[in-house]
Amino acid sequence: xxxxxxxxxxxxxxxxxxxxxxxxxxxxxxxxxxxxxxxxxxxxxxxxxxxxxxxxxxxxxxxxxxxxxxxxxxxxxxxxxxxxxxxxxxxxxxxxxxxxxxxxxxxxxxxxxxxxxxxxxxxxxxxxxxxxxxxxxxxxxxxxxxxxxxxxxxxxxxxxxxxxxxxxxxxxxxxxxxxxxxxxxxxxxxxxxxxxxxxxxxxxxxxxxxxxxxxxxxxxxxxxxxxxxxxxxxxxxxxxxxxxxxxxxxxxxxxxxxxxxxxxxxxxxxxxxxxxxxxxxxxxxxxxxxxxxxxxxxxxxxxxxxxxxxxxxxxxxxxxxxxxxxxxxxxxxxxxxxxxxxxxxxxxxxxxxxxxxxxxxxxxxxxxxxxxxxxxxxxxxxxxxxxxxxxxxxxxxxxxxxxxxxxxxxxxxxxxxxxxxxxxxxxxxxxxxxxxxxxxxxxxxxxxxxxxxxxxxxxxxxxxxxxxxxxxxxxxxxxxxxxxxxx
Amino acid sequence: xxxxxxxxxxxxxxxxxxxxxxxxxxxxxxxxxxxxxxxxxxxxxxxxxxxxxxxxxxxxxxxxxxxxxxxxxxxxxxxxxxxxxxxxxxxxxxxxxxxxxxxxxxxxxxxxxxxxxxxxxxxxxxxxxxxxxxxxxxxxxxxxxxxxxxxxxxxxxxxxxxxxxxxxxxxxxxxxxxxxxxxxxxxxxxxxxxxxxxxxxxxxxxx
Ligand code: SF4
Ligand code: SF4
Numbered sequence: 224x225x226x227x228x229x230x231x232x233x234x235x236x237x238x239x240x241x242x243x244x245x246x247x248x249x250x251x252x253x254x255x256x257x258x259x260x261x262x263x264x265x266x267x268x269x270x271x272x273x274x275x276x277x278x279x280x281x282x283x284x285x286x287x288x289x290x291x292x293x294x295x296x297x298x299x300x301x302x303x304x305x306x307x308x309x310x311x312x313x314x315x316x317x318x319x320x321x322x323x324x325x326x327x328x329x330x331x332x333x334x335x336x337x338x339x340x341x342x343x344x345x346x347x348x349x350x351x352x353x354x355x356x357x358x359x360x361x362x363x364x365x366x367x368x369x370x371x372x373x374x375x376x377x378x379x380x381x382x383x384x385x386x387x388x389x390x391x392x393x394x395x396x397x398x399x400x401x402x403x404x405x406x407x408x409x410x411x412x413x414x415x416x417x418x419x420x421x422x423x424x425x426x427x428x429x430x431x432x433x434x435x436x437x438x439x440x441x442x443x444x445x446x447x448x449x450x451x452x453x454x455x456x457x458x459x460x461x462x463x464x465x466x467x468x469x470x471x472x473x474x475x476x477x478x479x480x481x482x483x484x485x486x487x488x489x490x491x492x493x494x495x496x497x498x499x500x501x502x503x504x505x506x507x508x509x510x511x512x513x514x515x516x517x518x519x520x521x522x523x524x525x526x527x528x529x530x531x532x533x534x535x536x537x538x539x540x541x542x543x544x545x546x547x548x549x550x551x552x553x554x555x556x557x558x559x560x561x562x563x564x565x566x567x568x569x570x571x572x573x574x575x576x577x578x579x580x581x582x583x584x585x586x587x588x589x590x591x592x593x594x595x596x597x598x599x600x601x602x603x604x605x606x607x608x609x610x611x612x613x614x615x616x617x618x619x620x621x622x623x624x625x626x627x628x629x630x631x632x633x634x635x636x637x638x639x640x641x642x643x644x645x646x647x648x649x650x651x652x653x654x655x656x657x658x659x660x661x662x663x664x665x666x667x668x669x670x671x672x673x674x675x676x677x678x679x680x681x682x683x684x685x686x687x688x689x690x691x692x693x694x695x696x697x698x699x700x701x702x703x704x705x706x707x708x709x710x
Numbered sequence: 711x712x713x714x715x716x717x718x719x720x721x722x723x724x725x726x727x728x729x730x731x732x733x734x735x736x737x738x739x740x741x742x743x744x745x746x747x748x749x750x751x752x753x754x755x756x757x758x759x760x761x762x763x764x765x766x767x768x769x770x771x772x773x774x775x776x777x778x779x780x781x782x783x784x785x786x787x788x789x790x791x792x793x794x795x796x797x798x799x800x801x802x803x804x805x806x807x808x809x810x811x812x813x814x815x816x817x818x819x820x821x822x823x824x825x826x827x828x829x830x831x832x833x834x835x836x837x838x839x840x841x842x843x844x845x846x847x848x849x850x851x852x853x854x855x856x857x858x859x860x861x862x863x864x865x866x867x868x869x870x871x872x873x874x875x876x877x878x879x880x881x882x883x884x885x886x887x888x889x890x891x892x893x894x895x896x897x898x899x900x901x902x903x904x905x906x907x908x909x910x911x912x913x914x915x916x917x
Pocket of ligand 2: 730731746
């Protein structure tokens with residue numbers, strides 16, 4: 224056993240003030256601080272992960288800003304004339320990655336280079352959200368983007384005024400505020416987040432059907448086409464004449480499960496999507512496959528974002544709850560968790576079809592030390608024994624329209640220590656995985672770390688030799704793109 | 711079924727009468743009078759849309775002193791009538807349509823059989839679409855139409871605009887053009903049909 228690979232825990236980002244979470248003063252202890260917790264570096268688990276810019280040296284964020292400007296400068300912006308209006312389209316999730324500052328830096332770099340190259344000063348930031356309508360308004364304030372965009376920054380919610388967009392599959396609806404400019408720039412990232420929904424199909428295109436879209440479109444995605452056809456909605460909107468006439472280019476923060484790798488800007492979104500597919504399948508796919516090998520554990524939620532989105536090594540809790548199934552394998556129609564799956568549970572709590580897999584049986588208990596409301600999460604507490612730390616968090620969930628029944632199934636512990644003690648006693652396992660967004664590695668118990676270190680080389684081999692070729696073939700992506708990226 | 715335990719409250723001193731809230735309330739509980747928002751407390755179903763979009767933060771969600779439950783009893787209608795609306799809308803009667811509230815298709819069908827004619831009336835009677843208010847709008851519109859109602863968006867409102875494509879309407883041309891890109895159109899339609907056509911034994915699926 225390579226015990227020298229066990230390191231002290233990586234302290235997660237602090238609790239944040241938000242209408243979606245409890246006051247930070249209520250978060251008295253983080254699970255990473257508890258005895259027997261360690262961290263494992265992702266580079267130690269998977270030595271072939273590419274080098275990262277951030278986390279890194281003290282000046283790494285300045286380096287990222289310079290890299291971003293350099294990459295964006297390479298784009299031909301000839302069609303944007305001085306005086307034209309430009310909307311930089313952003314999405315909430317970018318701000319939850321690596322402390323949020325890297326994505327804010329990308330948004331600043333886009334603004335600066337568009338002004339530098341085109342002369343236009345009419346550059347606006349339009350930041351869409353998921354289900355937390357105020358979320359990007361909070362980020363715009365936190366990262367002072369309103370000042371940076373000279374007062375022209377605003378959040379957009381899916382219930383805001385919309386516009387019809389004629390597509391190959393009929394009328395869909397976008398947000399008016401997203402498209403009220405001569406040009407749009409798509410500012411996104413390669414983090415995989417909801418693999419259960421998008422299955423790494425057209426992931427780079429997804430915001431056109433989601434954070435830049437109205438409720439009608441988003442509901443089409445989640446209810447009308449089925450779990451593996453849904454992403455077509457985003458492509459249909461993106462390929463519409465309306466969007467194509469406005470689309471200038473895309474600029475992505477290239478991130479992996481271990482940090483910010485660089486910036487990728489391209490006027491061809493599908494070329495960028497192919498590269499993002501490699502990152503999603505190869506880098507995140509390994510962590511996802513590794514987590515699928517965990518046989519038993521206590522899962523701890525400890526990050527300022529909604530229950531399903533807290534993450535460990537780039538994998539969100541919702542995907543860990545489905546890690547008993549290969550989420551990248553398109554032959555598997557329904558992941559253990561996705562809204563289509565959730566919809567297909569009968570009144571007696573049993574799935575309608577025998578082929579519907581259960582939520583990850585290796586999660587023996589969930590300790591909800593710190594996570595936000597703002598996403599319907601009752602399915603998790605209904606299916607996985609859950610203990611929530613502190614009556615204040617329980618109260619917040621009871622008051623939130625999407626989570627009125629979350630606490631119907633969860634129990635409350637007065638402190639982090641009491642919750643963990645309860646979980647150890649009831650489950651009998653000492654393996655703990657902490658979803659606290661630790662940067663560069665993952666926090667867990669010593670016992671789980673030892674297990675992960677042992678199986679990582681096998682996982683890496685299985686992904687490279689068997690799974691990755693299958694995943695890419697299912698997505699119609701040519702493996703030669705990988706060679707280009709490696710160059 | 712929904713336990714309505716919170717409601718919206720307006721701070722009249724802050725309200726600037728912009729009408730944003732009125733235009734997105736899914737149960738039409740808000741009216742603007744003398745340039746101030748007035749919320750019908752009995753009608754509010756506690757979705758927080760108004761509070762979350764008010765530009766001047768004039769609305770807050772508060773706990774109700776007397777929470778109440780909205781619910782339509784499915785058993786008052788013949789199973790065949792419920793089934794007919796659901797299958798026409800391409801859903802299974804036991805399927806969950808609203809992930810936030812947990813509303814199943816059969817309760818929506820019962821609301822429609824009880825006389826609801828619009829999405830707003832269904833929301834008011836069942837609580838459906840009073841959580842996130844986003845994801846269930848399409849099955850809601852499909853159900854309302856399947857019960858024989860004409861879909862008519864609220865004039866000047868942004869509650870919803872219209873129905874969109876479903877798996878049952880995708881053209882072969884589109885499917886052929888894009889299926890090599892990783893979209894499983896026919897396979898997913900087959901899966902959805904399997905759910906729609908699944909006959910669940912009455913009485914055996916209650917908790
Ligand atoms: S139903 Fe929603 S939008 Fe309407 S008044 Fe109540 S909280 Fe506000
Ligand atoms: S959205 Fe706010 S300011 Fe506008 S009418 Fe409603 S309460 Fe008043």
